[in-house]
Amino acid sequence: MNSSPTTKDWIALVALVMTWGSSFAMTKIAVASMDPAWVMALRLSVAGIFLSGVVMLTKRQWPRGRELWLWFAGLGLIGHAVPFFLVSWGTQFISSGLSGVLMGAIPLFVIVLAHFFLPDEKLTRMKAVGFVVGFVGLMIVLGPEKLLRFEGQGMALVGEIAIIFSCFCYATHSLLARRIPFHGPVEQATAVCLSGGAMGVIFAALYAPHGLDQATTFAFLCVIGLGIVPTAIATLLVYVIVRSAGASFVSYSNYLVPVYALGLGAMLLGESLTANVGIGLVLILAGIAASRMRKAA
Template sequence: MVRRLLHMRGAPNRESLLPHKYSDWLMLGLLVALWGSAFAFAKIAIETVAPEWTMAGRLITGAVLLLPLTLRAGEALPRNGQDWSWLAGLALVGNIAPFFVISWGQQYVPSALAGILIGFTPLATLVIAHVLLTEERITPMRAAGFVIGFAGLVVVLGPRALTDLTAGGERLLGQFAVLLGACLFACNNVMARRAPEMPLLVKASGVMLAGAFAGSALASAITPPATLADASAASLLGVAGLGIFSTGLAALVFFRLVDRAGATFVSLTNYLVPVFAAVAGFLVFGEELKLRVLMGLALILAGIAVSEWRASLKE
């Protein structure tokens, strides 16, 4: 799958997005795995690496991974300011800003509630795409499917997390920060769909490069780079895993899939990633896998089936 992605060129398919092909579903599953593994990598990385340098490090690693592949494929990075403005915007809206505000918000928000708030991404994408993308209009079945999927996410993370919603002080600011991160992810989904047409490797590596420069500058302003000398080998490997799998390779899959299947379809990953993270935590760290995760997964899959029902009717 990754090898096929590396050799895909040319303009994206801007025609009708439905029905989705089997390859789209395979790429969606791969993207869920790549993004879902970030929780395990980050858990190891932040033990001795500051969160801001974890963010910058994953973008630097992603750039180091993708730039040589781009040059080896005979591609050239953009030379005009308009393309670089888009790439920088995608890096800011899709990586730097959401990672920063969500990390800040999680200082005051329990992880389960943060997961639910981030789960607003598909719903926000649905609304934004309806306004800005003529090919991705809201339909009753799609809206119902996304609501069912969100209900499944609440079951996965525990309905009790909703009781943590509060209207006071820093906790409220933290909740708004995580919700802002979800909205930024939604905006990034739509921005990626509307971005200028360019080869896949150029787009992915350009975003990583722009993000690496901006992310490093932000991290340096917060924490001196010299603190990385105290990082453990395990944490550095965690950062490398984040950069290679959850950032670099994920960017390739994300941009290819959003061009093929649309922003709304890609946003479904935000329902599935917490499930993958829970299963990965069970397999890797021996964390408890609760029955509600499996029940929530069933509800999420039902929601996806409902939202995509129109596709099956058109086949």
């Protein structure tokens, strides 16, 4: 792994932020008429089919070996099927703003887990400071008042726990993606999405057998969009970046996605941007810069 991200890594990170930032609106539309379990299952299935076409068109070889496919199934479960469902399900009980705050825990989980399980991504003082500063920046972007909406009882609490657990799943997935004994990102992304989609469909059929009865055509179109952009393409980008620059570097995207989403809303929908967004972005970038300083104090 490169000790310092290259220009290609930064370009890939920006692309990842843009693909993930496109998921919020499509997910919101899809879950309005489709059970969250089916949103998860179908977006993964679409992603697997889309990437399978890429594998065949580029004449790549399918991965072989039972042990390797067990790795793919594990990544599909913990990095896709479980967190996709938990996030979609949990946001039914809490505000989207609070969801954004809770998702900011992903980078914090990553740096702690990476310290213990990835020898070349040890936690340093500057890295810790950088991630905390970035988290503060995220809080400013989303608005500090979102923290006041955290509830300690009822279904809201259950929803909050579900999203926090999904953050742990995403963080674990990033670490496992570094350790998998396979180096073909396209084939790996394809196998992971296919595995996750198969498990997702089985789960959705058992959990919500009638979850598609009220689904609209627009919801299905959104699921297709979810499958191709923030699932297939994003998964491919994650595996490319995590191999090249590390799991901690990939996790920065979780701080930048809300900024991108707010900026996109301002450009396309005429939504207003407050000074919080600019101040928060400066802190996020400062945190990233601090965490990339090689010398630990």
